[in-house]
Amino acid sequence: GAGVSQSPSNKVTEKGKDVELRCDPISGHTALYWYRQRLGQGLEFLIYFQGNSAPDKSGLPSDRFSAERTGESVSTLTIQRTQQEDSAVYLCASSFLAGGNTIYFGEGSWLTVV
């Protein structure tokens, strides 16, 4: 695709529910990243994929968070049993290769847990 596409763009969910956030990277980009940005805060690294593998999962805040990528394309970030502190915008980005290349961001998925 022309750019990184994320869905849903906005999601309001009740505390305790599970949510799935989807990212479609730029076609041909092998590296895919997930970041989180809480209101008024900087970007917090969550996880990145090189191909379908996730060499670095160190940023996932808890075991309620998981992510997968298939076909070296679409990625899904899943948050189980959502908590209010999970409210944030979740940003996906992709690059041709990990490290050394320009990364391109999607518009983000705005998650509100009520």
Added chain:
Amino acid sequence: KQEVTQIPAALSVPEGENLVLNCSFTDSAIYNLQWFRQDPGKGLTSLLLIQSSQREQTSGRLNASLDKSSGRSTLYIAASQPGDSATYLCAGGGSEKLVFGKGMKLTVNP
């Protein structure tokens, strides 16, 4: 562990001024340094990427420099315009991921 700092957190200037935005990082072993722009409610737009072997990059009215020895990068904006108003973030790249500063909110007043 890489840490990226941007000071000040906000800046308000009149239109037409030449601006210097500062970014400092703690680990000089970076692969690249990227500058991004973020408009309210939007994702990040990449402005400039400086590879570790480079000293600067230019795009239009923007010029970014990188000094690994001092752990600093500077984004220079010439002849600022109201449309430049946004939050500017710098990010230091390792072999895998980028570490972001908290950004600097720029307001250019007509």
